Amino acid sequence: MTVSAVEQQRVASAPVRTRRRGGGSSHGERPSKLGVAVVSVFMIGVLVYFMLPVYWLVVASTKTASDLFSTPGLWFSEMNLWGNLSRLSTYDGGIFWRWMFNSFIYSGVGSVLMTFVSVISGYALAVYRFRGRALVVGAVMGSMLVPQTVLAQPTYQLLVEIGLNNTYAGVLIPSLVYPFGVMLGFIYARSSIPTEILEAARLDGASEWRIFLSIGSRLMGTGTVTILLFAFIGSWNNFMLPLLVLNDQSLMPVTVGLNGWSQASITVPELQTLTVVGALVSIVPVVLVFLGLQRYWRSGLAAGGVRF
Template sequence: MSTSTIYGSRLAHQAPANRPPAPRRAAKLPTVVLLLGAAYCLLPILWVITAASKTNGQLFSSFTLAPGTALVDNVVDLSEYQGGVYWQWILNTALYAGVGAVLSTVVSGLTGYTLAKYRFPGRSAVFNVLLAGVLVPTVVLAIPQYLLLAKFQLTDTYWSVLLPSILSPYGIYLARIYAAAAIPDSLIEAARTDGAGEVRIVTSIATPAMVPGLVTVFLFQFVAIWNNFLLPFIMLTSDRKFPVTVGLYTLLNQGNTTPVLYTLVITGALLSILPLVVLFLTLQRYWRVDLLSGAVKG
């Protein structure tokens, strides 16, 4: 037998000894924890889906997660309630969240880019004040905002919900961090050397580079405004201007005396989730593209 054959047979017998040990059972613990967390988050959604498919009698008599057969009827009843006021609430919410999130993204992007790429006196102080604004709960600002807008006679108007939603300290913070990391200073200096103005730099260089970060700011602000309850509850008195959160709350209060409205509230809650799901599924590709580009650069 040749030397190479003997050497090869020895390597074949030694190879299993060099393999890494099998992962321990403890390594499965994070997976189990994540699965439990996912179940905890998805269980309420599952309950809403099943409860929205039941009649009012089935809602209180059948098994909690047992599906019903009245989903279409519940949607029809909800659409016909008070002349379709629910869909007016959905349109109001889309207006508040859509316009507010777009304006907030523009303001956050410009402010974050300015704080990241320009040097001016008081820049650190401005950023620290905005950072402190992230720590202030929105409930603390609700009453001062109401008093301020009441002084200008803007309460019970669409502006009373839109204006406070435009400025987002957390959005500015995210935009500033993203602009500092995504836009090299050398690229801006090269554009200035070629004669590009500041507006051209912002529109042609900064904005395309910040798209994934701006999409993140838009999504966060859109969801925050869509789910906002306290601000419109304080500012608005006309039910035709209510967002869906306040509108469903009024229905829930009426359900104490009219139990049949409970199924309408649950059905309305289910339908109000769908636009958020569609929005996330539509815009998540921007995060995927950003991760891939980062991997290529790395």
């Protein structure tokens, strides 16, 4: 019965994209009927695996605490989503929304700055030839191998030293070091900016800054959005550093806050439902950003793929 519920969900949502892509038969060869059948069964399994937890989260968010434990997990029972949401909003003086706000600050401000730094650095590395270039490229590549742990604890120590522990800046500034973004920026700049255009602009007397702003950054548009997406998801995901740096509840991002609730739910059962609803609410912004920027990451990653 539970499985058929998933089936229904699948069938209900599948026709959203009934239009088959023109490029469907990419090799001009029609696959055999048996092949298609086997692949279809496999893909249904894949769909169930990847979507089931999210579906469960949606269903569980609509349930009361007692229904969560007593009714079948994959189907709705008494609708209590609004009750749960209002409890979520009022619990502990509405601390949850404070966490969401904090996450928006950390990820919103953070990802925009990360993207700016990545794009301008990648542009500089791709467009100019200068002393020290090889050193910077090497440092970027090498630093991607440095585990976060090696950094987290001494970074914390450093923040204590300069008095930034337990502040917004203490979480925000260290997260701006984003070598992966610089590497992507470098790849995009190299593949999308022809040097002839820059030469022409220089001959017209444009300053280097102006060339970057009105030519370089525009040509890198798609890549920029891809970097922004990765930066946003990455910083929304940030957990270890804020866990170390912050001890004030009202400064925590939503991931750290929810983890705290989950740990506390062992003794405060009410938090179990709130953790479930909170988890659902917390992924809505990332999922929306993700879906909204679909067009960009699809083509952006393909552009990066040239050099991967």
